[in-house]
Amino acid sequence: MMRLLTAAAIAAGVATPVLAAGGAMDGAVQRQPTNFMAIAMFLLFVAGTLGITYWAAKRTKSTKDFYAAGGGITGFQNGLAIAGDYMSAAAFLGVSGMVFARGVDGVFYTAGWTVGWPLILFLIAERLRNLGRYTFADVASYRLDQKPIRSLAATGALAVVIFYLIAQMVGAGKLIQLLFGLPYAYAVVLVGVLMMLYVTFGGMIATTWVQIIKAILLLGGGTLLVLFSLYHFGFDFSRLVGDAVANHAKHDIILQPSSSIADPLSAISLSLALMCGPAGLPHILMRFFTVPDAKAARKSVFFATGFIAYFFVLTVTMGFAAITIVGTNPTFLDAAGKIIGGGNMASIHLANAVGGNVFLGFISAVAFATILAVVSGLALAGASAVSHDLYATVIRKGKATEKEEIRVSRIATLSLGVIAIILGLAFEQQNIAFMVALAFGVAASVNFPVLFLSIFWSNLTTRGAFIGGFLGLASALACVILGPTVWVNIFGFKTAIFPYEHYTLFSMTIAFVSIWFFSVTDKSKRAELDKAGFKQQFIRSETGLGAEGAVAH
Amino acid sequence: MLDKAHQSIANAPLFSELVRKRNKFALMLSITMLVVYYAFVLFASTDPTGFAVAIGDGTKIPVGLIAGWAIQLFAFLLTGIYVYRANTEFDAMNKAIIEEATR
Structure with missing residues (x-):
């Protein structure tokens, strides 16, 4: 969702090249001199994570190991992993860059990105854990007709994953040009190959541990960076802010929210994307199946929220410190x-x-x-949609063996890796900001409404979810393509057919209303079955009776 | 349609009590979070100068920055409150319900 905002901020003409990192670093970047220290540190990280992948590969035997790390991740570990998925390069470099450019706007965004988490905890986390096994489609299709709903959910998941992957690959390429001074293509291929290695061999166990290590490095590195910066101001935060005001070209204006936050309709649309986005991202939802029970799912959100909130305080502080330390240094x-x-x-x-x-x-x-860790999580989520939802359930109708399913999953991972590399190279010169807007739009307008209503609304029917979900998908695509980001910025038309940059309010409403309409008017035999199944689902979602347990290793 | 265990839970008064209590609590916390957050959104979008007012004499730290961080802390505290009550009270009720039903 950071990237949605990113995309939005950029397209809104706000002066933030910033938010781009990891999500959408647009335009040409200047190659930096090769930084050998950075490369050495990075190689150390790669060597360590490949070691973990080797260890994880030996423990990855069943589908449960591959998709859900055997259900053996603790609440604390999963909290770190979720925070890791959420603390992308856009959050790290983008937020501090935004504060560096425009001041307190940064905290307006970070507060929004934090408040979605308590809502996920109160409404979604435990029920998701109680009902599902490996993918959110397990939950969405729990009492509905498997074939159409799994196809819908897999389409939604793959759309999010591919749009997101493109944005990440291009972001990675540009970032590495900047940070390491390596050519763009090297970076894209390197990220793609490492991602394939982690996921194909190590499955969810490796992906989770890579994410945990990265989260620790990021939280630790960020803390050190802020401490070193505070030292510069005699550990006086007031002086840090005062100096920032004195040294920034806009002076006191950086203490006020900028005009981009003023329009209420945009603000509401944006806040909906903020809150519902993560509840529709397949790689985040998948994390709830890696813990042994609902209790651990709950704890993981608690820890994740703490880490995320803390991290955002760090990034905003970095931005204010950089105004003085970086902004006044001619180097x-x-x-x-x-x-x-x-x-x-x-x-x-x-x-x-x-x-x-x-x-x-x-x-x-x-x-x-x-970037590497986020990309791996995405690839695994995409591969599970292909192997678990499409192959094992839709094509083989539940008759595939675990071995076959894992094999398909690995093939899917390799294919996604190759696709990601090709698209990453193809989109080098493109403005890819809209990819991110698309990923979040689809998450909030397809995956989230279907998942939410399947858990809470007893009268949801297969027909309603299927038609409404695809209408949500179509409207998200239409809003982005006909909106300012693509229609004006990419196609070069003068005015956008759909005028709003933040469109989630519209596409999400279309999804919810049409799911409702096509459910209540559904008088089919299947609709009766769908509604009759709610009671059993409700009891399981509330109590965890019959829920997936952990496997002992 | 329901098997024996599910039917027994469906009929258990303790189950309806758990669902009622937990949902009420979750809803209350959700609304609290939303009210606080949207108050902040409104504050920032309607009163930018008020947002920039310093928290005290001799400092430039703006109220809005502290409010934003306070909301992040508040979000974390709310998750803590929910997890605490769920881990103790709700889990104990849930355990009793499942044991009763699967005996």
């Missing part, structure tokens, strides 16, 4: 007084300024590890 500015490498580089330059070359290398490596 980091070009002839025009702009920051070298673009606004995304604020925290990277900050690391260099307060910690020297070694620390710069460390923070750069952490930024790259962040």
Whole structure:
């Protein structure tokens, strides 16, 4: 969702090249001199994670191991992994860059990104864990007709994964050009190959541990960066803010929210995407199946929210510190007084300024590890949609053996990796901001409504979910293509057919209303079965009776 | 349609009590979160200068920044409150319900 905002912020013409990292780093970036320290640190991370993958591969025997790490991840570990999925490079480099450019706007965004988590905990987390096994489609199709609903859910999941992967691959390529001074194509292939290795061999066990390690590195590195920066101001936060005001070109204006936050309709549309986005992202939802029970699912959200909230305090502080430390140091500015490498580089330059070359290398490596971990989670979610939902349930009607299912999953991972590399190379020169807007739009307008109503609404029918879900998908696609981001910025038309940048309010409403309408008017035999199944589902979702347990290793 | 265990849960008064209590609690917390968050959104979008007012004399730290961070902390605290009550009270009820039903 960071990237949705990112995309939005960029397209809204706000001066933030910033938010791009990891999500949508647009336009040409200048290649930096090769940074050997950063490369050495990164290689260390790669060696360590490949070691973990080797260890994980030996423990990955069943489908449950492959998709859900055997259900043996603890609440605390899963909290770190969820936070890791959420703390993308866009959050790390983008938020600090946004604060560097425009001040307190950053905290307006970070507060929004945090409040969705308590809602997920109160309404979704435990029920999801109680009803599902490996994918959110398990839950959505629990009492509905498997074939249409799994096909819908898999389409929604794959759409999110592919749009998101493209954005990540292009972001990774650009970021590595900046951070390591390596050519774009090397970076894209490197990310793609490492992702394939982690997921194909290590499945969810490796993916989870890579995410956990990255989360620890990011939280630790961020804490150090903020401490070093605070040292510069005598550990006086008030002085840090005061100096930022004095040194920023806009002075006191950076303490006010910018005009981009003013329009209420956009604000509501945006906040809906913020809150419902993560509840429709397949790689985040999948994490709830890696813990042994509902209790652990609950705890994982508690820890995740804490880490996420803390991390956002760090990134905003980095941005304010960078205004003084980076913004007044000519080493980091070009002839025009702009920051070298673009606004995304604020925290990277900050690391260099307060910690020297070694620390710069460390923070750069952490930024790259962040992208790699997020991409792996996405690939696994996409592969599960193909193997578990489409292959095992729709095509083989539940008759595939575990071995066959895992094999298909691995083939799907490799295919997704190849697709991601090809698209990453193809989209190098494109503005890919809209990809991210699409990913989140689909998550909030297809996956989330279907999942939410299947859990809570007893009168939901297969027909309603199927038609409504696809209408949600179509309207999200239409809003993005006909909206300002693609119609004006990419196709070059003068005015957008659909005028709003933030469209989730519209596409989500279409999805909910049409699911409702096509359910209540559904008088088929299947509809009776769908409704009759609710009671049993309700009891299981509330109590966990009959829910998947963990396997002992 | 329901098997014996599910039927027994469906009929158990303790089950309706658990569902009622837990849903009421979850809904209350959700509404609290939404009210607090939308108050902040409204504050930021309607009163930018108020957002920028310093929290005290001799400092530039704006109220809005502290409010935003306070909301992040509040979100975390709410999850803690929910998890605490769910882990103790609700889980105990749930355990009793399942044991009764599967005996």
